[in-house]
Amino acid sequence: MAQKPSIPKGTRDFSPVEMLRRKYIFNTIERVFQKYGYLPLETPAMENLETLTGKYGEEGDRLIFKVLNSGDFMQEVRDKWDAKYGSGPVEATADVIRDMRALALDVKASQVTEKALRYDLTVPFARYVVQHQNEIAFPFKRYQIQPVWRADRPQKGRYREFYQCDADVIGSKSLLSEVELVQLFDDVFTALDLQVAVKINDRKVLAGIAEISGQPEKVVDIVTAIDKLDKIGQEKVEEEMRAKGVSNEAITRIAPLFALRGTWAEQRPQLEQWLASSAIAQQGLKDLDFTFANAGTLHNARLEFDPTLARGLDYYTGAIFEVKALEGSLGSSICGGGRYDDLTGIFGLKNMSGVGISFGADRIYDVLLETGKFPAELGGSTKLLFANFGETEALHCLKLLRQVRESGIAAELYPDTVKMAKQFKYADDKGIAFVAILGENELKQGIITVKDMKSGEQRAVKEDELITLLS
């Protein structure tokens, strides 16, 4: 027997049942995106490597999937080697090894790879905006639902290929966008019937905290440390900051952060006082005020200020978002997002502020499955099956089948004349609601016996009554 086939690490097949559920998620999100005025966009699976590198931080760069150039980029190396030593075996003297090393080091990275799979949808979007700036009406609101790839080590809820559903608005600094995105989160999770916490913070507040500490240059180290607060606790956070070279004095100045509790309204005065001397922090707080004041009544989403929320992506400059499910056991976030003031600047287009969010469809799937939130009827399966009794009967059914389908009802005719038990089992397995039995007897009388598979009841109807019965 041949070796069983397999798929690459961290990738998955999706069965028909899984696809119906996934489509339910995608369709729900897409419908809401459209309702908010976002327009669809797709970009290629591959980008030029240089488009992606340096946009996601050190960690991110390591996780980019690079695509090997086609063609034999080692040919030149082989030719040079053969020219000097021929193709036969060579004794590995020090000189020979030195030559080998020199030849290997001579291969430029760009000869090996110059393309990479997209790591997220935001950077390709920024690239698109810069490339097509003259055709776009700003502010530009687009949504994009496509897979992304990360060379991460897979774990539960963490895949190497997964889908993101992004909505971004670029070309406006208005905080109305932040408000809109909070409402959009609420809209989607209300439609999906899932309770969530939408956590919000602002990079400007984080920058202010670093400023207050007296070590503004340590902002990244400080922020990534406090990001872990709920996971490892205050002591370990301080330990980590110390390890990264943050002084004890600075840590003392950061300490009020750990005492913050309660709602935005409750924390606000403390923040005001603590961060009074930082202009940038004050701006961040004011921006957050606006979002909290105008988000309005939310249904399934609870908007929470979280001063420890940092998010790793380098390009965020203003608001940052993260969504966690309040139901189910998945601790990690199911959505992320934030404002970036200069993402397009790196591609040569200045003064283009944007803000966007991303739904992690795969994780939302896991949560909905665990909590039993998928609707029972996902409308993917056939409603009526015509049993096949033989050529004459089947050809008669074919005509009826056409009418049934034209009336918008999903129906099929069993293709082979096999025993009834097998045909009924097929209907059962596929979750088909009704089976039309049209054998010799029915044909003679001009009727159809329709069996309701759920109740097991059967009734005879005239051919022209069939569609009414089903609709």
Place this chain on the structure above:
RNA sequence: GUGGUUGUAGCUCAGUUGGUUAGAGCGCCGGAUUGUGGUUCCGGAGGUCGCCGGUUCAAGCCCGGUCUACCACCCCA
């Protein structure tokens, strides 16, 4: 990328200190029912024990490597 756990039938799992033909439940196929699924009864098929190598008279079991899934870091959807 670092450290760890895991792998036996399509699925979930047994398998004694290494010892003859590796088992169960569910599922699948066939029959009881030649026009009736989901319930019942009877029968059947299906395994190079993840893969490669080693130790041994003998390996599903011990050792090494490798791949996979999972867990903790790191990071993140």
